[in-house]
Amino acid sequence: xxxxxxxxxxxxxxxxxxxxxxxxxxxxxxxxxxxxxxxxxxxxxxxxxxxxxxxxxxxxxxxxxxxxxxxxxxxxxxxxxxxxxxxxxxxxxxxxxxxxxxxxxxxxxxxxxxxxxxxxxxxxxxxxxxxxxxxxxxxxxxxxxxxxxxxxxxxxxxxxxxxxxxxxxxxxxxxxxxxxxxxxxxxxxxxxxxxxxxxxxxxxxxxxxxxxxxxxxxxxxxxxxxxxxxxxxxxxxxxxxxxxxxx
Amino acid sequence: xxxxxxxxxxxxxxxxxxxxxxxxxxxxxxxxxxxxxxxxxxxxxxxxxxxxxxxxxxxxxxxxxxxxxxxxxxxxxxxxxxxxxxxxxxxxxxxxxxxxxxxxxxxxxxxxxxxxxxxxxxxxxxxxxxxxxxxxxxxxxxxxxxxxxxxxxxxxxxxxxxxxxxxxxxxxxxxxxxxxxxxxxxxxxxxxxxxxxxxxxxxxxxxxxxxxxxxxxxxxxxxxxxxxxxxxxxxxxxxxxxxxxxxxxxxxxx
Numbered sequence: 001x002x003x004x005x006x007x008x009x010x011x012x013x014x015x016x017x018x019x020x021x022x023x024x025x026x027x028x029x030x031x032x033x034x035x036x037x038x039x040x041x042x043x044x045x046x047x048x049x050x051x052x053x054x055x056x057x058x059x060x061x062x063x064x065x066x067x068x069x070x071x072x073x074x075x076x077x078x079x080x081x082x083x084x085x086x087x088x089x090x091x092x093x094x095x096x097x098x099x100x101x102x103x104x105x106x107x108x109x110x111x112x113x114x115x116x117x118x119x120x121x122x123x124x125x126x127x128x129x130x131x132x133x134x135x136x137x138x139x140x141x142x143x144x145x146x147x148x149x150x151x152x153x154x155x156x157x158x159x160x161x162x163x164x165x166x167x168x169x170x171x172x173x174x175x176x177x178x179x180x181x182x183x184x185x186x187x188x189x190x191x192x193x194x195x196x197x198x199x200x201x202x203x204x205x206x207x208x209x210x211x212x213x214x215x216x217x218x219x220x221x222x223x224x225x226x227x228x229x230x231x232x233x234x235x236x237x238x239x240x241x242x243x244x245x246x247x
Numbered sequence: 248x249x250x251x252x253x254x255x256x257x258x259x260x261x262x263x264x265x266x267x268x269x270x271x272x273x274x275x276x277x278x279x280x281x282x283x284x285x286x287x288x289x290x291x292x293x294x295x296x297x298x299x300x301x302x303x304x305x306x307x308x309x310x311x312x313x314x315x316x317x318x319x320x321x322x323x324x325x326x327x328x329x330x331x332x333x334x335x336x337x338x339x340x341x342x343x344x345x346x347x348x349x350x351x352x353x354x355x356x357x358x359x360x361x362x363x364x365x366x367x368x369x370x371x372x373x374x375x376x377x378x379x380x381x382x383x384x385x386x387x388x389x390x391x392x393x394x395x396x397x398x399x400x401x402x403x404x405x406x407x408x409x410x411x412x413x414x415x416x417x418x419x420x421x422x423x424x425x426x427x428x429x430x431x432x433x434x435x436x437x438x439x440x441x442x443x444x445x446x447x448x449x450x451x452x453x454x455x456x457x458x459x460x461x462x463x464x465x466x467x468x469x470x471x472x473x474x475x476x477x478x479x480x481x482x483x484x485x486x487x488x489x490x491x492x493x494x495x496x497x498x499x500x501x
Contacts, residue, residue, distance in 0.1 A: 142346035142405075145299055146360035146412055147335035156359060160350050 006205075013207040017199050021208055024192035025215045028181045030105075031112055031191065035177060038117040043124030044159075050125065051132060053150055064125075071122035077183050079119055084111035084187040112184030120177050127169045131162030168230040175223050179216060192216075250313050252277045252416060252447045253298060258307035260293055267293045268304065269471035275416075275464075278445040282458035282479075285468035286494060291451040294468070295418045298449065299338040300331055311337060312415065336364070339409030343421040345401040347393040347408070353380065354389040357408045364412070372411070379407040383437050399430030406437055417441065419450040455498060459483055467491045 049057075049064045071079070087098050088107070100110040135158050143153035185194035196209035253275040260268040267290045275281050283291045296302040298309060300316065309316050316330040348356050357376040361367045380386055383403035393401055402422055409417060419438065423431045435457050442448060442461045452458060458465050458479055465482040467475045467490075475488045486492045 136346075138342060138344055138346040139348065141301055142340075142342065142348070143360075145301060145335060145338075145340040146408065147332070147364040148360060152363050156363060157348055161348075164350070 008206050008210045010205050010207040013199065013203060013205045014211045017195070017208045018211065020195050020199070021192050021211050021215065024190060024195040025212060027109075027189065027191040028178070028216075031109060031116070031181045031184065031189075032178045034113050035116040035120060035181070036174065038113065039120040039124050039177070042117055042121035044128055046121060046125035047128035047132060048154060048159075050129060051154065068122045068125050071119050072126070074119070076115065076119050076180055077186060080112060080115040080183055080187060083115045083118075084108060087111065087114075106189070108184060108187040108189040111187055112181070112189055116177065116180065116184075120173065120180075123173050123176075124170070127166050127173055128162065130169065131164075131166035132158055134165045135161045168227050168234065171223060171227045171230070175220055175227070178220060182212075182216075251275060251310065252279070252312060253449070254308075254310040255294075255298070256308040256310075258294070258297055258304045258309060260290075260297055260302060260304045267471055268297065270307070271468075271471075271473055273466065273473060273476075275447060275449060277447055279463045280442045280448045280450065280461050281464045281466060282462035283449065283451045283466045283468060284453070284455075284458065284482075284494070285474075289468040290471040291468050292420050295340070295420050295449055295451055298334075298416075298418060299340055300334050301340075336412060337415045338418060339412055339414030339416070340418040341402070341405050341409055341420065341422050343424050345393070345398070345405045345425070347401055347404055349393050352390050352392055353385065353396070353404050356393065356404055357411045360408070361411050376407070376411060379410050380404070382440075383407050384433070397430060398426045399433045402426065402430075402434045403437055406434075406441075410441075416447045416449070419448065419452070421451050421453070423452070423454060453498065455483065455495075467494065469494070 046064055046068060050061055050068075052061060084107075087093070090098055099107050101107055102110065139157050139161065140153050143157045144150075148156070182191060182193040185191055185197070188194065192212035192215060193209065196206075196212040199208035200206050251274040253273070255271050255273045258268050258271040259266065269290075271290070271294060273281070273294075283294065285291050293302055297304045298311075303317055307317075311334060314330065314333060316334050348359070351359060354373060354376050357379060358369070358372040361372045361375070362369060377386065377389065380389060383406055385400060385403055385407070388396060388400065388404075393404065396404065406422075422438075423434050426434065431454070435454065438448070438450065438457070439461055450458075450462070460479075462479045464476060465479045466473055467482055467486070467488070469490050475482055475486060475491045482491065483495065486495060
């Protein structure tokens with residue numbers, strides 16, 4: 001038992017490497033913040049394409065559905081490896097894009113950001129879709145009967161209502177996204193897990209890896225409580241609504 | 248005879264195997280109020296939804312102010328095309344379930360479409376919105392959200408919202424059916440006012456008293472066709488068709 005504690009909870013090791021691991025964790029948070037913006041936008045675009053009406057959009061809708069299915073079916077780690085291993089060799093792409101080092105971040109950061117955006121965009125598109133489909137069809141009919149185009153109805157009527165229906169599932173996705181930023185360590189981005197493993201290789205002690213895990217808990221545990229709270233509050237709303245209708 | 252405001256000829260509508268409209272012919276003159284009665288599933292609501300192309304018909308002709316709004320595959324263009332913009336800026340619709348926008352205030356519900364669709368300025372739209380809401384007796388509710396309003400109030404907002412687009416024709420789809428009995432009159436009074444001002448109206452309703460009092464024409468539908476039509480006195484008091492008699496017997500004997 002004490003061996004276990006020494007291996008994972010050696011406070012000397014944690015203390016010695018605290019600032020390095022924290023610096024790595026801040027990189028996780030930065031990657032998370034970048035992907036958060038990109039994936040929320042990309043997911044919304046995918047969800048909106050999926051809702052385009054009429055026969056002429058069948059090919060585009062089909063393509064979007066295929067994209068969403070494939071990127072949810074593909075292991076994220078493999079997507080990260082494929083992008084960081086493939087993109088630099090696509091020579092028809094300008095060098096600044098295939099080996100991006102924007103805003104002082106190294107190329108693994110951007111490969112990770114791209115992979116996470118591609119995959120999480122697909123998951124988030126499905127969350128948006130659930131919200132859009134939860135808006136009663138009468139809302140679109142009312143908007144259309146007032147002369148609004150499909151895109152006006154989506155922008156002013158459907159999407160604003162849809163996003164109020166999905167905060168809990170969306171936060172779940174974002175929670176997973178934050179944790180999955182550690183996977184980018186596989187392409188040598190110096191984030192908390194990679195630093196933890198470097199310390200492990202140096203000291204044969206896993207406490208720095210554990211420390212990285214604990215840093216995640218500080219954010220993800222309160223998030224889990226928040227999701228629970230939002231779900232409960234939402235159920236309360238539904239019950240009250242039903243009560244009004246009965247009365 | 249003046250040109251009909253709305254004219255339907257041989258309108259067919261199918262949902263999969265189910266043929267909901269099986270050849271409907273109807274003419275509505277400018278300023279006329281046509282009340283449409285019939286059992287549920289008879290195609291009344293679908294008929295209204297065809298007129299503003301929420302459910303484009305598969306076959307037949309619909310003329311709005313003489314303009315063919317559903318030029319079919321045979322009209323020369325080679326493919327079905329519907330004049331959505333022409334229709335929706337001339338035809339207003341009010342629904343059984345109100346369908347107010349819950350995330351917008353009462354005033355925003357009324358001003359949204361004129362601002363976004365017609366591109367009018369906010370000040371102009373709000374002035375007009377206030378006037379419309381005053382007319383339906385809701386000037387004290389401008390900044391409320393719909394969920395705070397009673398069903399009757401919500402339905403009056405929905406009517407003001409449709410009127411804000413300055414429609415030439417109004418469609419009312421069982422607009423009092425979801426209301427508590429004591430709230431029906433406040434909505435019907437708004438309809439009476441509109442009729443008195445000469446609005447052309449197609450009203451699907453189960454309110455026989457309203458149809459008798461306000462309707463210029465009463466239409467009885469069953470099984471996707473118009474079974475009988477005429478003045479309220481003709482159709483309601485002296486129905487010729489067995490199906491009309493049976494329906495009226497069931498409704499009036501309640």
